Amino acid sequence: LILIQQLFRKQRGRLPPGPSGLPFMGNVLDMPSVTEWLTFAEWGAKWGGICSVTLLGQPIVILNSVSAMEEMDTKGAAFSTRPRLPMAGELVGYDQTLVLLPYGPKFRIFRRSFAKLIGTPAVLGQFIPAVENETHLFLKRLLLNPNAEAISAHLRRLTGAIILRITYGIDVQEEQESFVTLIEKANDNFNAATAPGAFLVDVFPAMLHIPEILAPWKRTARIWARATKNMVEAPYLFAAGTAPISFVSRLLENEEKLSEEDIHDVKYTASSLYGGGADTTAASLYAFFLAMVLFPDVQRKAQEEIDSIIGGARLPQSTDREQLPYVAAVVTELLRWHSVAPLGVPHAALEDAILNDHLIPKGSIIIANLWNMLHDAQTYPDPASFRPERYLTTPKQRDPRTICFGFGRRICPGRELAEASVFLCVATTLATFDIERAAGPLPVHENLQGTISHPKPFDCVVKPRSERAVELIGEV
Numbered sequence: 001l002i003l004i005q006q007l008f009r010k011q012r013g014r015l016p017p018g019p020s021g022l023p024f025m026g027n028v029l030d031m032p033s034v035t036e037w038l039t040f041a042e043w044g045a046k047w048g049g050i051c052s053v054t055l056l057g058q059p060i061v062i063l064n065s066v067s068a069m070e071e072m073d074t075k076g077a078a079f080s081t082r083p084r085l086p087m088a089g090e091l092v093g094y095d096q097t098l099v100l101l102p103y104g105p106k107f108r109i110f111r112r113s114f115a116k117l118i119g120t121p122a123v124l125g126q127f128i129p130a131v132e133n134e135t136h137l138f139l140k141r142l143l144l145n146p147n148a149e150a151i152s153a154h155l156r157r158l159t160g161a162i163i164l165r166i167t168y169g170i171d172v173q174e175e176q177e178s179f180v181t182l183i184e185k186a187n188d189n190f191n192a193a194t195a196p197g198a199f200l201v202d203v204f205p206a207m208l209h210i211p212e213i214l215a216p217w218k219r220t221a222r223i224w225a226r227a228t229k230n231m232v233e234a235p236y237l238f239a240a241g242t243a244p245i246s247f248v249s250r251l252l253e254n255e256e257k258l259s260e261e262d263i264h265d266v267k268y269t270a271s272s273l274y275g276g277g278a279d280t281t282a283a284s285l286y287a288f289f290l291a292m293v294l295f296p297d298v299q300r301k302a303q304e305e306i307d308s309i310i311g312g313a314r315l316p317q318s319t320d321r322e323q324l325p326y327v328a329a330v331v332t333e334l335l336r337w338h339s340v341a342p343l344g345v346p347h348a349a350l351e352d353a354i355l356n357d358h359l360i361p362k363g364s365i366i367i368a369n370l371w372n373m374l375h376d377a378q379t380y381p382d383p384a385s386f387r388p389e390r391y392l393t394t395p396k397q398r399d400p401r402t403i404c405f406g407f408g409r410r411i412c413p414g415r416e417l418a419e420a421s422v423f424l425c426v427a428t429t430l431a432t433f434d435i436e437r438a439a440g441p442l443p444v445h446e447n448l449q450g451t452i453s454h455p456k457p458f459d460c461v462v463k464p465r466s467e468r469a470v471e472l473i474g475e476v
Protein backbone atom coordinates (compact mmCIF):
# COMPACT_ATOMS: atom_id res chain seq x y z
CA LEU A 1 0.00 0.00 0.00
CA ILE A 2 2.85 2.33 0.87
CA LEU A 3 4.42 1.60 -2.54
CA ILE A 4 1.19 2.31 -4.43
CA GLN A 5 0.71 5.48 -2.38
CA GLN A 6 4.25 6.60 -3.22
CA LEU A 7 3.83 5.85 -6.95
CA PHE A 8 0.64 7.93 -7.05
CA ARG A 9 2.36 10.74 -5.24
CA LYS A 10 5.22 10.77 -7.74
CA GLN A 11 2.69 11.33 -10.51
CA ARG A 12 1.03 14.25 -8.73
CA GLY A 13 4.22 16.11 -7.82
CA ARG A 14 7.21 16.05 -5.55
CA LEU A 15 7.27 16.42 -1.80
CA PRO A 16 9.56 19.16 -0.47
CA PRO A 17 13.21 18.01 -0.28
CA GLY A 18 14.67 16.36 2.81
CA PRO A 19 16.95 13.61 4.08
CA SER A 20 16.61 10.46 2.00
CA GLY A 21 15.08 7.63 3.98
CA LEU A 22 14.97 3.85 3.79
CA PRO A 23 12.46 1.91 1.68
CA PHE A 24 9.15 1.47 3.53
CA MET A 25 10.45 2.83 6.83
CA GLY A 26 11.22 6.23 5.38
CA ASN A 27 13.02 8.50 7.82
CA VAL A 28 12.14 6.67 11.04
CA LEU A 29 15.84 6.46 11.94
CA ASP A 30 16.50 10.13 11.16
CA MET A 31 13.85 11.48 13.50
CA PRO A 32 15.28 13.06 16.65
CA SER A 33 13.74 12.18 20.00
CA VAL A 34 15.03 15.20 21.95
CA THR A 35 15.47 18.90 21.09
CA GLU A 36 13.82 18.19 17.73
CA TRP A 37 13.85 21.91 16.88
CA LEU A 38 17.67 21.85 16.67
CA THR A 39 17.76 18.89 14.26
CA PHE A 40 14.96 20.41 12.19
CA ALA A 41 16.92 23.70 12.07
CA GLU A 42 19.92 21.78 10.68
CA TRP A 43 17.65 20.24 8.04
CA GLY A 44 16.38 23.75 7.24
CA ALA A 45 19.95 24.99 6.71
CA LYS A 46 20.55 22.09 4.35
CA TRP A 47 17.22 21.68 2.56
CA GLY A 48 15.62 25.12 2.78
CA GLY A 49 12.60 26.77 4.40
CA ILE A 50 10.26 23.87 3.55
CA CYS A 51 11.59 20.34 3.89
CA SER A 52 9.95 17.00 4.43
CA VAL A 53 10.46 13.49 5.74
CA THR A 54 8.29 10.40 5.53
CA LEU A 55 7.54 8.05 8.40
CA LEU A 56 6.14 4.69 7.21
CA GLY A 57 4.41 6.48 4.32
CA GLN A 58 3.21 9.43 6.43
CA PRO A 59 4.59 12.71 5.01
CA ILE A 60 5.77 15.25 7.55
CA VAL A 61 6.45 18.75 6.26
CA ILE A 62 8.72 20.96 8.34
CA LEU A 63 8.59 24.74 8.00
CA ASN A 64 11.82 26.42 9.01
CA SER A 65 11.29 29.86 7.52
CA VAL A 66 8.76 32.58 8.22
CA SER A 67 8.17 33.00 4.48
CA ALA A 68 7.12 29.33 4.21
CA MET A 69 4.71 29.81 7.12
CA GLU A 70 3.32 32.97 5.54
CA GLU A 71 2.88 31.16 2.24
CA MET A 72 0.74 28.56 4.06
CA ASP A 73 -1.23 31.38 5.62
CA THR A 74 -2.39 32.44 2.17
CA LYS A 75 -3.99 29.04 1.51
CA GLY A 76 -7.02 29.63 3.74
CA ALA A 77 -8.29 26.51 5.44
CA ALA A 78 -6.09 24.07 3.50
CA PHE A 79 -3.66 23.54 6.40
CA SER A 80 -6.00 24.22 9.28
CA THR A 81 -6.86 20.85 10.69
CA ARG A 82 -4.93 18.85 13.30
CA PRO A 83 -3.36 15.46 12.72
CA ARG A 84 -5.06 12.46 14.23
CA LEU A 85 -3.25 11.68 17.49
CA PRO A 86 -5.14 8.70 18.95
CA MET A 87 -3.38 8.76 22.33
CA ALA A 88 -3.94 12.43 23.24
CA GLY A 89 -7.10 12.67 21.09
CA GLU A 90 -9.54 9.76 21.16
CA LEU A 91 -8.08 8.04 24.24
CA VAL A 92 -7.27 10.94 26.58
CA GLY A 93 -10.04 13.20 25.26
CA TYR A 94 -8.15 16.26 23.98
CA ASP A 95 -9.72 15.93 20.54
CA GLN A 96 -12.81 17.52 22.07
CA THR A 97 -10.90 20.57 23.26
CA LEU A 98 -9.94 23.27 20.79
CA VAL A 99 -6.25 22.45 20.57
CA LEU A 100 -6.80 19.08 18.85
CA LEU A 101 -10.29 19.65 17.45
CA PRO A 102 -10.40 18.85 13.73
CA TYR A 103 -11.25 21.74 11.40
CA GLY A 104 -15.02 21.97 10.86
CA PRO A 105 -18.24 23.53 12.20
CA LYS A 106 -17.44 22.78 15.88
CA PHE A 107 -13.98 24.31 15.49
CA ARG A 108 -15.59 27.48 14.18
CA ILE A 109 -18.03 27.64 17.10
CA PHE A 110 -15.17 27.31 19.61
CA ARG A 111 -13.03 29.93 17.87
CA ARG A 112 -15.98 32.35 17.68
CA SER A 113 -16.49 32.09 21.45
CA PHE A 114 -12.80 32.85 22.04
CA ALA A 115 -12.90 35.79 19.64
CA LYS A 116 -16.08 37.21 21.20
CA LEU A 117 -14.81 37.11 24.77
CA ILE A 118 -11.03 37.50 24.75
CA GLY A 119 -10.10 38.13 21.10
CA THR A 120 -9.42 41.88 21.17
CA PRO A 121 -8.15 44.34 23.78
CA ALA A 122 -11.63 45.91 23.84
CA VAL A 123 -13.49 42.72 24.85
CA LEU A 124 -10.64 41.48 27.03
CA GLY A 125 -10.92 44.72 29.04
CA GLN A 126 -13.77 43.26 31.14
CA PHE A 127 -11.33 40.69 32.56
CA ILE A 128 -8.31 42.94 33.18
CA PRO A 129 -9.30 43.80 36.79
CA ALA A 130 -9.19 40.05 37.53
CA VAL A 131 -5.71 39.77 35.99
CA GLU A 132 -4.51 42.77 38.04
CA ASN A 133 -5.97 41.36 41.21
CA GLU A 134 -4.31 37.97 40.77
CA THR A 135 -0.99 39.65 39.88
CA HIS A 136 -1.10 41.55 43.19
CA LEU A 137 -1.64 38.29 45.05
CA PHE A 138 1.36 36.86 43.19
CA LEU A 139 3.55 39.77 44.40
CA LYS A 140 2.46 39.09 47.99
CA ARG A 141 3.36 35.41 47.65
CA LEU A 142 6.71 36.28 46.14
CA LEU A 143 7.41 38.66 49.02
CA LEU A 144 6.56 35.97 51.56
CA ASN A 145 8.59 33.29 49.83
CA PRO A 146 11.12 34.63 47.34
CA ASN A 147 13.16 31.39 47.21
CA ALA A 148 14.25 30.40 43.71
CA GLU A 149 12.59 26.95 44.05
CA ALA A 150 9.23 28.58 44.82
CA ILE A 151 9.12 30.94 41.83
CA SER A 152 7.91 28.43 39.28
CA ALA A 153 5.11 27.30 41.62
CA HIS A 154 4.08 30.93 42.32
CA LEU A 155 3.88 31.55 38.57
CA ARG A 156 1.86 28.43 37.88
CA ARG A 157 -0.52 29.44 40.61
CA LEU A 158 -0.75 32.98 39.20
CA THR A 159 -1.55 31.90 35.65
CA GLY A 160 -3.84 29.11 36.86
CA ALA A 161 -5.76 31.53 39.06
CA ILE A 162 -6.06 34.13 36.26
CA ILE A 163 -7.57 31.56 33.93
CA LEU A 164 -9.90 30.10 36.57
CA ARG A 165 -11.15 33.60 37.36
CA ILE A 166 -11.67 34.54 33.73
CA THR A 167 -13.10 31.24 32.60
CA TYR A 168 -15.36 30.28 35.47
CA GLY A 169 -15.37 33.29 37.81
CA ILE A 170 -13.71 31.06 40.43
CA ASP A 171 -11.76 32.93 43.07
CA VAL A 172 -8.91 30.64 43.98
CA GLN A 173 -9.02 30.69 47.77
CA GLU A 174 -6.98 28.13 49.66
CA GLU A 175 -9.83 25.58 49.63
CA GLN A 176 -10.15 25.83 45.86
CA GLU A 177 -6.47 25.21 45.19
CA SER A 178 -7.54 21.71 44.22
CA PHE A 179 -8.81 23.15 40.92
CA VAL A 180 -5.37 24.48 40.08
CA THR A 181 -3.80 21.12 40.92
CA LEU A 182 -6.43 19.26 38.92
CA ILE A 183 -5.84 21.31 35.84
CA GLU A 184 -2.04 21.29 36.20
CA LYS A 185 -2.22 17.50 36.25
CA ALA A 186 -4.28 17.47 33.07
CA ASN A 187 -1.80 19.86 31.41
CA ASP A 188 1.12 17.59 32.35
CA ASN A 189 -0.79 14.69 30.82
CA PHE A 190 -1.33 16.67 27.61
CA ASN A 191 2.40 17.30 27.35
CA ALA A 192 3.21 13.63 27.96
CA ALA A 193 0.50 12.35 25.60
CA THR A 194 1.58 14.62 22.73
CA ALA A 195 5.33 13.96 23.11
CA PRO A 196 6.44 13.07 19.56
CA GLY A 197 7.01 9.35 19.14
CA ALA A 198 6.05 8.51 22.73
CA PHE A 199 3.09 6.32 21.71
CA LEU A 200 3.17 3.92 18.78
CA VAL A 201 -0.60 4.08 18.50
CA ASP A 202 -0.16 7.56 17.01
CA VAL A 203 1.75 5.95 14.12
CA PHE A 204 -0.40 2.80 13.94
CA PRO A 205 -3.96 3.80 14.87
CA ALA A 206 -5.02 0.17 14.33
CA MET A 207 -3.39 -0.50 17.72
CA LEU A 208 -6.47 1.12 19.24
CA HIS A 209 -8.12 -2.28 18.88
CA ILE A 210 -5.59 -4.13 21.07
CA PRO A 211 -7.25 -5.13 24.36
CA GLU A 212 -6.02 -3.27 27.43
CA ILE A 213 -4.58 -6.40 28.99
CA LEU A 214 -2.00 -6.52 26.19
CA ALA A 215 -1.49 -2.77 26.02
CA PRO A 216 -0.44 -1.19 29.34
CA TRP A 217 -0.42 2.27 27.70
CA LYS A 218 -4.21 1.97 27.43
CA ARG A 219 -4.41 1.90 31.22
CA THR A 220 -2.35 5.09 31.38
CA ALA A 221 -4.70 6.59 28.78
CA ARG A 222 -7.71 5.63 30.91
CA ILE A 223 -6.24 7.35 33.98
CA TRP A 224 -5.35 10.44 31.95
CA ALA A 225 -8.82 10.49 30.36
CA ARG A 226 -10.32 10.61 33.86
CA ALA A 227 -8.13 13.65 34.61
CA THR A 228 -9.31 15.35 31.40
CA LYS A 229 -12.94 14.71 32.30
CA ASN A 230 -12.36 16.11 35.79
CA MET A 231 -10.69 19.18 34.31
CA VAL A 232 -13.75 19.78 32.15
CA GLU A 233 -16.50 18.96 34.63
CA ALA A 234 -15.36 19.95 38.13
CA PRO A 235 -14.79 23.70 37.71
CA TYR A 236 -17.83 23.93 35.44
CA LEU A 237 -20.12 22.33 38.05
CA PHE A 238 -18.68 24.57 40.74
CA ALA A 239 -19.14 27.73 38.71
CA ALA A 240 -22.26 27.23 36.57
CA GLY A 241 -25.08 29.49 37.62
CA THR A 242 -23.33 31.18 40.52
CA ALA A 243 -20.28 32.72 38.87
CA PRO A 244 -19.85 36.45 38.52
CA ILE A 245 -18.92 37.73 35.06
CA SER A 246 -16.84 35.05 33.38
CA PHE A 247 -16.22 33.34 30.05
CA VAL A 248 -18.68 30.58 31.04
CA SER A 249 -21.35 32.88 32.46
CA ARG A 250 -21.27 34.94 29.24
CA LEU A 251 -21.60 31.80 27.11
CA LEU A 252 -24.47 30.59 29.29
CA GLU A 253 -26.51 33.78 28.82
CA ASN A 254 -29.93 32.61 27.58
CA GLU A 255 -29.14 29.21 29.07
CA GLU A 256 -32.74 28.05 28.77
CA LYS A 257 -32.37 28.18 24.99
CA LEU A 258 -29.21 26.05 24.95
CA SER A 259 -29.32 22.40 23.88
CA GLU A 260 -27.32 19.64 25.57
CA GLU A 261 -24.81 19.88 22.78
CA ASP A 262 -24.47 23.64 23.29
CA ILE A 263 -23.73 23.03 26.99
CA HIS A 264 -21.14 20.41 26.02
CA ASP A 265 -19.52 22.99 23.74
CA VAL A 266 -19.47 25.59 26.51
CA LYS A 267 -17.74 23.14 28.86
CA TYR A 268 -15.12 22.13 26.34
CA THR A 269 -14.49 25.66 25.05
CA ALA A 270 -13.94 26.71 28.66
CA SER A 271 -11.50 23.91 29.38
CA SER A 272 -9.67 24.74 26.13
CA LEU A 273 -9.01 28.15 27.57
CA TYR A 274 -7.44 26.58 30.60
CA GLY A 275 -5.52 23.94 28.66
CA GLY A 276 -4.01 26.55 26.33
CA GLY A 277 -3.53 29.43 28.68
CA ALA A 278 -2.06 28.53 32.03
CA ASP A 279 1.08 26.51 31.38
CA THR A 280 2.18 28.59 28.35
CA THR A 281 2.04 31.88 30.24
CA ALA A 282 3.77 30.36 33.28
CA ALA A 283 6.62 29.07 31.08
CA SER A 284 7.08 32.50 29.53
CA LEU A 285 7.14 34.26 32.91
CA TYR A 286 9.61 31.78 34.37
CA ALA A 287 11.90 32.62 31.44
CA PHE A 288 11.49 36.30 32.34
CA PHE A 289 13.11 35.68 35.74
CA LEU A 290 15.97 33.87 34.00
CA ALA A 291 16.44 36.66 31.46
CA MET A 292 16.70 39.21 34.26
CA VAL A 293 19.42 37.11 35.95
CA LEU A 294 21.38 36.80 32.71
CA PHE A 295 20.87 40.37 31.42
CA PRO A 296 21.02 42.73 34.43
CA ASP A 297 21.40 45.81 32.23
CA VAL A 298 18.00 45.16 30.69
CA GLN A 299 16.51 44.88 34.16
CA ARG A 300 18.10 48.16 35.27
CA LYS A 301 16.90 50.04 32.17
CA ALA A 302 13.34 48.74 32.56
CA GLN A 303 13.31 49.69 36.24
CA GLU A 304 14.58 53.17 35.40
CA GLU A 305 11.74 53.61 32.93
CA ILE A 306 9.14 52.50 35.48
CA ASP A 307 10.63 54.76 38.18
CA SER A 308 10.70 57.79 35.90
CA ILE A 309 7.12 57.37 34.65
CA ILE A 310 5.31 55.99 37.70
CA GLY A 311 7.71 56.67 40.54
CA GLY A 312 6.84 55.02 43.83
CA ALA A 313 3.29 56.32 43.83
CA ARG A 314 1.58 53.10 42.82
CA LEU A 315 2.11 49.81 41.01
CA PRO A 316 2.14 49.74 37.18
CA GLN A 317 -1.21 48.94 35.59
CA SER A 318 -2.35 47.55 32.31
CA THR A 319 -3.10 51.06 31.02
CA ASP A 320 0.57 52.08 31.49
CA ARG A 321 1.77 49.95 28.58
CA GLU A 322 1.96 52.83 26.09
CA GLN A 323 3.95 54.95 28.54
CA LEU A 324 6.41 52.12 29.17
CA PRO A 325 7.80 51.27 25.72
CA TYR A 326 10.98 49.67 27.05
CA VAL A 327 9.04 47.36 29.41
CA ALA A 328 6.67 46.54 26.54
CA ALA A 329 9.73 45.67 24.43
CA VAL A 330 10.99 43.40 27.26
CA VAL A 331 7.73 41.46 26.90
CA THR A 332 8.10 41.26 23.11
CA GLU A 333 11.70 40.08 23.42
CA LEU A 334 10.68 37.53 26.05
CA LEU A 335 8.22 35.98 23.58
CA ARG A 336 11.08 35.64 21.07
CA TRP A 337 13.95 34.66 23.35
CA HIS A 338 12.15 31.77 25.06
CA SER A 339 10.07 29.69 22.67
CA VAL A 340 7.17 28.47 24.78
CA ALA A 341 6.03 26.20 21.96
CA PRO A 342 9.26 25.51 20.01
CA LEU A 343 7.42 23.46 17.39
CA GLY A 344 4.01 25.09 17.75
CA VAL A 345 1.18 22.55 17.59
CA PRO A 346 1.19 20.35 14.47
CA HIS A 347 -1.24 21.21 11.68
CA ALA A 348 -2.42 18.79 8.98
CA ALA A 349 -3.32 19.29 5.31
CA LEU A 350 -7.07 19.01 4.58
CA GLU A 351 -6.48 18.57 0.85
CA ASP A 352 -3.64 18.24 -1.66
CA ALA A 353 -1.94 21.59 -2.12
CA ILE A 354 0.99 22.99 -4.04
CA LEU A 355 3.34 25.18 -2.07
CA ASN A 356 6.39 26.74 -3.75
CA ASP A 357 6.14 24.08 -6.48
CA HIS A 358 6.10 21.28 -3.92
CA LEU A 359 3.24 18.88 -3.39
CA ILE A 360 1.84 18.79 0.13
CA PRO A 361 -0.45 15.74 0.02
CA LYS A 362 -3.73 15.62 1.93
CA GLY A 363 -3.10 14.26 5.43
CA SER A 364 0.50 15.55 5.64
CA ILE A 365 1.51 16.60 9.13
CA ILE A 366 2.91 20.13 9.20
CA ILE A 367 5.34 21.20 11.86
CA ALA A 368 6.36 24.86 12.13
CA ASN A 369 9.79 25.16 13.73
CA LEU A 370 8.94 28.37 15.58
CA TRP A 371 12.11 28.09 17.65
CA ASN A 372 14.23 28.34 14.49
CA MET A 373 12.26 31.28 13.11
CA LEU A 374 12.64 33.13 16.41
CA HIS A 375 16.38 32.40 16.61
CA ASP A 376 17.31 32.98 12.99
CA ALA A 377 20.48 35.09 13.03
CA GLN A 378 19.51 36.84 9.76
CA THR A 379 16.32 38.21 11.29
CA TYR A 380 17.60 38.53 14.88
CA PRO A 381 21.37 39.10 14.95
CA ASP A 382 22.96 37.47 18.03
CA PRO A 383 19.71 35.60 18.73
CA ALA A 384 20.73 34.19 22.12
CA SER A 385 21.05 37.73 23.56
CA PHE A 386 18.06 39.29 25.25
CA ARG A 387 17.83 42.74 23.63
CA PRO A 388 14.54 44.70 23.83
CA GLU A 389 16.26 47.41 21.75
CA ARG A 390 15.65 45.22 18.69
CA TYR A 391 12.13 46.66 18.48
CA LEU A 392 12.91 50.23 19.49
CA THR A 393 15.84 51.39 17.38
CA THR A 394 15.70 51.62 13.58
CA PRO A 395 15.92 49.50 11.57
CA LYS A 396 13.50 47.61 13.80
CA GLN A 397 13.71 43.85 13.79
CA ARG A 398 10.65 41.78 12.93
CA ASP A 399 7.99 41.67 15.63
CA PRO A 400 8.23 38.12 17.03
CA ARG A 401 4.57 38.19 17.98
CA THR A 402 3.87 37.51 14.31
CA ILE A 403 5.67 34.18 14.78
CA CYS A 404 5.47 32.85 18.34
CA PHE A 405 1.69 32.36 18.34
CA GLY A 406 1.60 30.06 15.30
CA PHE A 407 -0.22 30.64 12.05
CA GLY A 408 -3.31 30.51 9.86
CA ARG A 409 -6.73 29.73 11.26
CA ARG A 410 -5.12 27.94 14.23
CA ILE A 411 -3.16 30.99 15.41
CA CYS A 412 -3.26 31.20 19.21
CA PRO A 413 -6.67 32.64 20.18
CA GLY A 414 -5.37 33.63 23.63
CA ARG A 415 -2.58 35.93 22.51
CA GLU A 416 -4.19 39.16 23.77
CA LEU A 417 -4.68 37.66 27.20
CA ALA A 418 -1.16 36.17 27.16
CA GLU A 419 0.41 39.54 26.43
CA ALA A 420 -1.73 41.39 28.96
CA SER A 421 -0.91 38.90 31.75
CA VAL A 422 2.80 38.80 30.93
CA PHE A 423 3.03 42.60 30.77
CA LEU A 424 1.36 43.07 34.16
CA CYS A 425 3.49 40.48 35.89
CA VAL A 426 6.72 41.76 34.32
CA ALA A 427 5.99 45.44 35.03
CA THR A 428 4.85 44.99 38.64
CA THR A 429 7.69 42.58 39.45
CA LEU A 430 10.29 44.97 38.03
CA ALA A 431 8.71 47.84 39.98
CA THR A 432 9.02 46.03 43.29
CA PHE A 433 11.78 43.38 43.15
CA ASP A 434 15.39 42.96 42.09
CA ILE A 435 16.16 39.63 40.46
CA GLU A 436 19.83 38.74 40.79
CA ARG A 437 22.31 36.03 40.12
CA ALA A 438 22.89 33.53 42.96
CA ALA A 439 26.38 32.44 44.03
CA GLY A 440 27.85 29.78 41.76
CA PRO A 441 27.98 29.37 38.01
CA LEU A 442 25.78 31.51 35.76
CA PRO A 443 22.63 29.60 34.76
CA VAL A 444 22.17 28.51 31.16
CA HIS A 445 19.03 29.12 29.09
CA GLU A 446 17.79 25.74 27.86
CA ASN A 447 14.37 24.64 26.65
CA LEU A 448 13.04 21.53 28.39
CA GLN A 449 11.28 18.89 26.29
CA GLY A 450 7.54 19.19 25.76
CA THR A 451 4.93 20.63 23.43
CA ILE A 452 4.90 23.45 25.97
CA SER A 453 8.50 24.01 26.95
CA HIS A 454 9.64 25.56 30.24
CA PRO A 455 13.17 26.81 30.82
CA LYS A 456 15.45 24.44 32.69
CA PRO A 457 15.20 25.29 36.45
CA PHE A 458 17.81 27.76 37.70
CA ASP A 459 18.95 29.45 40.85
CA CYS A 460 18.53 33.19 41.57
CA VAL A 461 18.06 35.69 44.38
CA VAL A 462 14.86 37.77 44.50
CA LYS A 463 14.52 40.64 46.98
CA PRO A 464 12.28 43.68 47.36
CA ARG A 465 13.80 46.85 45.87
CA SER A 466 12.97 49.10 48.85
CA GLU A 467 10.80 49.68 51.91
CA ARG A 468 8.40 51.57 49.63
CA ALA A 469 8.14 48.53 47.34
CA VAL A 470 7.10 46.39 50.34
CA GLU A 471 4.50 49.01 51.30
CA LEU A 472 3.12 49.11 47.76
CA ILE A 473 2.64 45.35 47.76
CA GLY A 474 0.95 45.58 51.17
CA GLU A 475 -1.44 48.28 49.96
CA VAL A 476 -2.96 46.35 47.03
Ligand code: HEM
Residues within 6 Å of the ligand: 098, 099, 100, 101, 272, 273, 274, 275, 276, 277, 278, 280, 281, 284, 340, 341, 344, 345, 346, 347, 404, 405, 406, 407, 408, 409, 410, 411, 412, 413, 414, 415, 417, 418
Ligand atom coordinates in the same frame (compact mmCIF):
# COMPACT_ATOMS: atom_id res chain seq x y z
C1 HEM B 1 3.04 33.13 26.11
C2 HEM B 1 1.86 32.66 25.92
C3 HEM B 1 1.39 31.83 24.75
C4 HEM B 1 2.06 31.36 23.66
C5 HEM B 1 3.53 31.58 23.28
C6 HEM B 1 1.11 30.59 22.89
C7 HEM B 1 1.41 29.97 21.68
C8 HEM B 1 0.53 29.17 20.98
C9 HEM B 1 0.87 28.45 19.77
C10 HEM B 1 2.22 28.45 19.08
C11 HEM B 1 -0.24 27.77 19.40
C12 HEM B 1 -0.38 26.86 18.17
C13 HEM B 1 -0.84 27.68 16.99
C14 HEM B 1 -0.88 26.88 15.70
O1 HEM B 1 -1.40 25.77 15.70
O2 HEM B 1 -0.36 27.36 14.69
C15 HEM B 1 -1.29 28.05 20.35
C16 HEM B 1 -2.55 27.53 20.28
C17 HEM B 1 -3.51 27.76 21.24
N1 HEM B 1 -3.42 28.63 22.32
FE1 HEM B 1 -1.82 29.74 22.83
N2 HEM B 1 -0.10 30.61 23.50
C18 HEM B 1 0.02 31.36 24.65
C19 HEM B 1 -0.98 31.67 25.54
C20 HEM B 1 -2.28 31.27 25.43
C21 HEM B 1 -3.37 31.69 26.28
C22 HEM B 1 -3.24 32.70 27.44
C23 HEM B 1 -4.48 31.01 25.88
C24 HEM B 1 -5.90 31.03 26.41
C25 HEM B 1 -6.41 31.93 27.11
C26 HEM B 1 -4.10 30.16 24.77
C27 HEM B 1 -4.95 29.30 24.11
C28 HEM B 1 -4.60 28.56 23.01
C29 HEM B 1 -5.50 27.60 22.37
C30 HEM B 1 -6.90 27.22 22.81
C31 HEM B 1 -4.80 27.11 21.26
C32 HEM B 1 -5.31 26.11 20.23
C33 HEM B 1 -5.93 26.86 19.07
C34 HEM B 1 -6.46 25.98 17.94
O3 HEM B 1 -6.09 24.82 17.87
O4 HEM B 1 -7.26 26.49 17.13
N3 HEM B 1 -2.77 30.36 24.51
N4 HEM B 1 -0.80 28.92 21.30
